Amino acid sequence: MMDKISVNCQAKLSEAITCLTTMYRDKKFVVVSLRPGKDRTLDQNSLWFAMYKRISEMTQIGGAADARRYCKLHFGVQILLNEDAGFLAEWYRVMRHLPYETKLAMMGECHLFGPDGFPVTSLFNRAQGVQYTDRMANYFTGQGVVFADLLSEVAA
Template identity: 35%
Template sequence: MTLPKQYVSRASTLQESLAAVAKLPWILAEAITRWGEIEVIVRKREKHRSQEQNKLQRKWCKEAAAQGDMTAEEYRGYCKLHFGVPILRRDSEAFREVYDRLIRPRDYAEKLELMMEPLDFQVTRLMTTAQKGEYLDAMWTHFTGLGFRLTDPNLKGMDPSQYKEAA
């Protein structure tokens, strides 16, 4: 049987916290039985990327595909490799270790392929909302710098003729 690397409980209200604490004796006993020594950590939860951020990323990849020479999935893989990987390598020792061991030694074409479906190496799924915001900013800068027109997230629902022009 594969054991989990960690037990995680999230709470944002006192009631949720008390429910999590009620489970704690069993979790601690199970963890000590399985691993011997354990470490208990309480920290501020970092919220992960939002659905709106995901939708915007996908929309921009489709818009890039309509204007460029790659498919939306190829642009998604490109962005994950060029913008997402550096953010996560900078911010996560665990991500950096796995990426550097498994992906970094490969040639560029293989790295791009690993970022896309069907393998889809996790990058943006691991991001916080702040990291995903940084990622989207990098996408915006890159594509508009190439002359692509992307939907301005501040103009949700507006006609494409009203998109913000690249500066």
């Protein structure tokens, strides 16, 4: 059993303490890891899904799910190939030989990887998430997609 709790208010702090106390009472041994900072998942994921929707509205790429698959394959995979030797080795061993259309399809919902598809953005740290956002914005701005309103909300 592993729980992850982001503590960003008094209620979440209480929840974390209660969870730790319960685990200790039940198991007598608990490993705790703490790190300061904000999890990328909430803010970045909501921005990305808004960007995927905008891409789908302003290009011929298809729906938001199509935009997501495209971005994961073209921008996310490249970030991980450049920065994660383990990902690079596995990608070349398992995925490289597959046809483009198969790789693209695997980035979205599929039986093998579930509703989120091949893990790419879920492996990102915060800095990689920022790179991903920047690469999407740069590429699709060049295709006429406007993100100024979405990106200004993040900066605010």
